[in-house]
Amino acid sequence: MVELAAWLASLPLSQALRRISWLVPWLQIIHILANGMILSAVVMIDLRIWGISRSQASIAMARRFQPWIWAGMVLLTVTGIVLILFGPRRVLTDLAFQVKMATMGLAMAATIGLQFALRPSPQTWDHDSGATKLISALGALTLFLWIVVTLAGRGRWFALMMTRAFS
Numbered sequence: 001m002v003e004l005a006a007w008l009a010s011l012p013l014s015q016a017l018r019r020i021s022w023l024v025p026w027l028q029i030i031h032i033l034a035n036g037m038i039l040s041a042v043v044m045i046d047l048r049i050w051g052i053s054r055s056q057a058s059i060a061m062a063r064r065f066q067p068w069i070w071a072g073m074v075l076l077t078v079t080g081i082v083l084i085l086f087g088p089r090r091v092l093t094d095l096a097f098q099v100k101m102a103t104m105g106l107a108m109a110a111t112i113g114l115q116f117a118l119r120p121s122p123q124t125w126d127h128d129s130g131a132t133k134l135i136s137a138l139g140a141l142t143l144f145l146w147i148v149v150t151l152a153g154r155g156r157w158f159a160l161m162m163t164r165a166f167s
Helices: 002-010 012-018 023-049 058-086 088-092 095-117 130-153 155-165
Strands: none
Touching: 002 012, 002 088, 012 058, 023 058, 023 095, 023 130, 058 088, 058 095, 095 130
16 A cells, blocks of 8 residues: 555656645535535435435435435545545555545445335335335445445544543
8 A cells, every 4th residue: 555655646646736735625625515415315315215204206316316426426536536646645544544445335336226226116115015124224224334434534533532532
């Protein structure tokens, strides 16, 4: 990881990014808002799957929020790559970042799985059945994983706070 970080730091793009001091705060804002977009869309879809919200059918709710999920994933990916290029050694060697990336891969896979699971037959998900329980569990897993991604993104900050609190 250290060799990869050194190589990334030596790239002309990475060096150019470090010269623009105002860029990182804006990228972080966009990155956090994109995470919020995804988390909010997943919550809305889950509320419908769990029967708490009945304003639309599950399939309609999934279609309504799907563009927000995809836009959020694109923004997360692009801003994340640029933030990595800004400080590759600090980011890539951080355990919290590695946990976040592993969890994000699982969260993206679960989110895509949830989107595909809601596609085939809208009637299937709006009635009591084994499929409803399965889709409810997938919705809960997706929400849990995105919450872990959010918390892992603050891992370094959380670890610092805990260290100060107990020292």
